[in-house]
Amino acid sequence: MRPSSRLITLWVIVILVVLFITLSAKQAASGLSWLEPAAGLLVAVALLVTVLDWLLSKRSLNLHITRNMPDHFSVGKAHDIELSVVPKTRLKRPVKITVYDLYPNTWQVSHRALHLDLMPDRGTLTQYQATPVLRGDAEFLGTQYSISSHWGLWQLFKRINTPTTVKVLPDFSRILGANLIGLQRWLELMGAKRIRRHGQGQDFHQLRDYSDGDNIRDIDWKATSKMHKLITRTYQEERDQQLIFLLDCGRNMRTLSGDLSHFDHALNAMLLLSYTALKHGDAVGLITFNHPQVRYMPPRKGTGHLSRLVNTVYDVQPTQMAADYETAVNQLLQRQQRRALVVVLTQLDQEDNQHLLSQLQRLKKRFAVLVASLKQVERDAIQQQSLQSLDDAHAYVGAQMYAAQEQQMLRQLTAQRVLHLNVNPQQLSTALINQYLELKRHGSW
Known part of the structure; x- marks a missing residue:
């Protein structure tokens, strides 16, 4: 509970009047001596009203608030959340209240405070829009509301603790939208190549x-x-083939490109390709690595499998762990016996390149392998900037060295006949789908 603006205004007026009376009594004749007791009486009345209103507010209105919202949220998309407010006791007069939904503090909302008029014999509905900015589990702690006391001198706050955890999934609305326009049309809109179904395999x-x-x-x-x-x-x-993703969750995937990390770009691309493969009758599975809690999903067919894939990785975040391709390959070799196309989603790094090459040779003995790496576009931008200081020169040299080492790694992959992509994060989805369709065309696994 806290004083309202009305109470503060009341006491400011009382204090000013008392000061005026006191100064006037000291300067006036003795016939105005009654002003001082009047000032004391004014203070006493104001104090009595203040205390009485405070006591009456203890019996203030109690509310029942329920929240109606989606079963899950998509990151970066606005969702409607509806609040139902019902008084627990019958009202005798209209009451003004302010409701605060205790949404996750990182979310963006259209209204932080919802001002309502409660009418006798009925409740009311209100809504606002909330936009999650991060994937994973998010928690609504409950609701809070404020109501004025009987004379409006106090503002009473009450909290209803109803913790609720919701899932914030990647934004794969484009995947679901593909059902409305047809898969091939959707692929064309994305920039994927139209491939005629003919030839061997x-x-x-x-x-x-x-x-x-x-x-x-x-x-x-x-x-x-x-x-x-x-x-x-x-x-x-050919249908009934298998596609397995090795999803790198290590520190190199924390690099930002636009509003998303490289990991989020890789995750979105994985979901888009998964949907495409499932629509083509293939089975899709995944293994995460460089993550303390490895997520594994064996290959399954059917578009309904997409929801299982999403729920397996929706809350995974890139870690500070160094690349450990050997552990990932060991897990795959132990769990997967049938031949499959293995897509390694990662980011090339000079410290890990040789380690990656040795593990890819192990994979090639049993599987078809595609390495999909994300380019660091920020380093390309550094090479195009003019040099204004010594720091700019150091950054330029570092970017040049990284580019040279990256090209050397790509040449080694080509020499060892390892299929690979190295594209900007925003282009990864389209490049992966095109490569998958090309492999399907030639029956390459």
Whole structure:
């Protein structure tokens, strides 16, 4: 409870009046001596009103507040949260209250305070928008409300402790939106290449009449001789293949690119490619590494598996751990017996390059391997800036050395025939999907 602006105003007026009376009584004739007792009476009345209003506020209104919100939230997206406010006792008159929802303190909200008018014999609904800024678990501690005392001299605060934990998931609305416009159209909007389904490594689908643009090598001459017209074979991509992600959660993935870390860019790209692979009938699994609590999800098929993948990694954050590719490879070799495409999502670093190369050779003996690394675009920007100081020169030399070492690592991957991508974080999703579709086209695993 705290004094309201009305109480402060009241006492300011009382003090000014008392001072005026006191000074006037000292300067006036003896006939105005009654002013001093009047000043004392004014103070006593003001004090009585203040105390009485305080005592009456102890029996102030109690409220029942419930929150209606989504089952889960998406990071960076605004969500509507509705509060239902119902008095526990019957009101005799309208009451003004202010409600504060105790949302996670890092969230951005449209209204911090909700001002309401409670009417007799009914409750009220109010809502605001909240935008999470971080993935993971978030907690609503409860609600708090303030109400004025009977004469408005005091502001009473009450808190309702109802802790509620919610999940904040990556923003994969584009994935869900793909169902509305069709997968191929969605891929085209993202910049993914449209790939015709033909060639080796494909499952035979059906025979149909030849049409302009069909590959002459796909003509079925035996069927053509029987039907007396050109008949061509059509193929569909092999299904029931397996795709497994090795997701680096180490310190190199903490680098920021725009508003997101490299880890978040890699996570979003993994989810987008997972959805694409699941739609193509493949099974998708994952293993995290450089993380104290390794997350493992065995390969499963069906688009419903996407939600399990999301719930496995939605709260994972990049750590301060150094790269340990050996442990990740050991875990994969122990758990995965069937041949699969293994996508290593990481960031190249000069201290770990040789270690990574040796572990990739172990993987290649059993699996098809694709290394997808994220470029440090900030270092590219440093190389394009003009040099104004010694610090600028040091940063430039460091960026040049890093770029040279990165190119050397890429040449080594090429020499060892390890398929790899090294792209800007914002381009990772499209590059991964294009590479996956290209591998599917050629039946490369």
